[in-house]
Amino acid sequence: MRRLILIAGIFVLAAASAMPQSSKDADPKDVDSLDNIMRAVYDVISGDKGTPRNWDRMRSLFYKDARLIPSNKNAQTGVVGARVLSPDEYIKRAEPFFNEQGFYERESARHVDIYGNIAQVFSTYESRHSPGDSKPFQRGINSFQLLNDGNRWWILTIYWQPETAETPIPKKYLKSRD
Numbered sequence: 001m002r003r004l005i006l007i008a009g010i011f012v013l014a015a016a017s018a019m020p021q022s023s024k025d026a027d028p029k030d031v032d033s034l035d036n037i038m039r040a041v042y043d044v045i046s047g048d049k050g051t052p053r054n055w056d057r058m059r060s061l062f063y064k065d066a067r068l069i070p071s072n073k074n075a076q077t078g079v080v081g082a083r084v085l086s087p088d089e090y091i092k093r094a095e096p097f098f099n100e101q102g103f104y105e106r107e108s109a110r111h112v113d114i115y116g117n118i119a120q121v122f123s124t125y126e127s128r129h130s131p132g133d134s135k136p137f138q139r140g141i142n143s144f145q146l147l148n149d150g151n152r153w154w155i156l157t158i159y160w161q162p163e164t165a166e167t168p169i170p171k172k173y174l175k176s177r178d
Contacts, residue, residue, distance in 0.1 A: 025060060026057075026060035026061060026152065027040075027057070027060070028152070030057070030060070030061065031060075031061065031152035031153050031154070032152060032153075033153070034112065034114075034119060034121070034146065034153060036153075037061060037146065037153040037155065038107060038110070038121065038123060038144070040057070040061055041058075041061060041144075041155070041158070042105050042106055042107055042125075044057050044058045044061075045058070045094070045098075045103065045105055046103060046104040046105055046106070047098065047102070047103065047104070048102045048130075049098070049099065049100060049101055049102045049129075050098075050099050051098075053091075053095075053098060055091050058087060058091070059087050059088075061154070061155050062087045062154065062155045062156075063147060063154035063155065063156050065086075066086070066087060066154075066155055066156050066157065067084050067085065067086065067156075067157050067158075067159075068084075068085045068086075068087065068089075068090040068157075068158045068159075069082050069083065069084050069085065069157065069158070069159040069160070070082065070083055070085075070160055070161075071083075071159065071160065071161045072161060072162060072164075073164070073166075082159075101129055102128075102129040102130050103127065103128075103129065104127070104128045104129070104130065104131050104133075105125050105126070105127045105128075106125065106126055106128075107123050107124065107125055108124050108125065108126050108139075108174070109123075109124040109173055109174050109175055109176045110122070110123050110124070110176045110177075110178070111172075111173065111176070111177045111178075112177070112178050117147055117148045117149070117150070118145070118146065118147055118148075119144070119145070119146040119147075119148070119153075120143070120144070120145055120146075121142075121143070121144040121146065122141055122142075122143055122173060123141065123142040123143075123144060124139070124140075124141055124142075124169060124173045124174060125139065125140055125141070125142055125160075126138075126139050127139070138162050138163070139162070139163040139169060140160055140161055140162035140163045140169070141160060141161060141163075141169065141173060142158055142159075142160040143157075143158070143159040143160065144157070144158055145157040145159075
């Protein structure tokens with residue numbers, strides 16, 4: 001009987017530690033659908049030069065211990081690598097850039113795969129310094145991994161790679177597919 005109680009206690013602790021935690025409560029309209037959480041991510045990072053972003057809103061979209069992972073080839077060494085960041089580390093790195101440059105990122109196409117409570121989204125993006133810019137200064141693909149806990153969507157990971165001459169975006173990712 002003691003063993004059964006011990007096993008049940010371990011199960012309860014494990015389940016409790018797996019519960020999502022965020023620094024702030026999310027606006028329910030930001031997380032009630034896959035479309036809305038995707039829109040919220042692009043919205044929160046976009047803005048004019050020097051315009052403060054709503055970092056609490058951004059943090060509210062991410063699951064506990066979520067990661068943002070930029071990947072690219074090092075121009076000097078030619079080595080392809082990735083950097084794993086927490087949302088707060090991303091904010092620390094992005095804020096100086098956003099203070100110096102306008103940055104507007106929008107989704108131009110989306111590929112979605114959902115199984116049970118998990119989703120994998122390839123979101124093709126275009127980045128501009130101003131919403132009126134005719135051409136993006138950068139394009140690429142954001143790979144989102146998301147979880148629906150039955151109440152809302154959570155971002156677990158955003159892993160991205162910018163387009164380069166060596167790695168142009170394949171045509172299949174320039175049109176949406178749900």
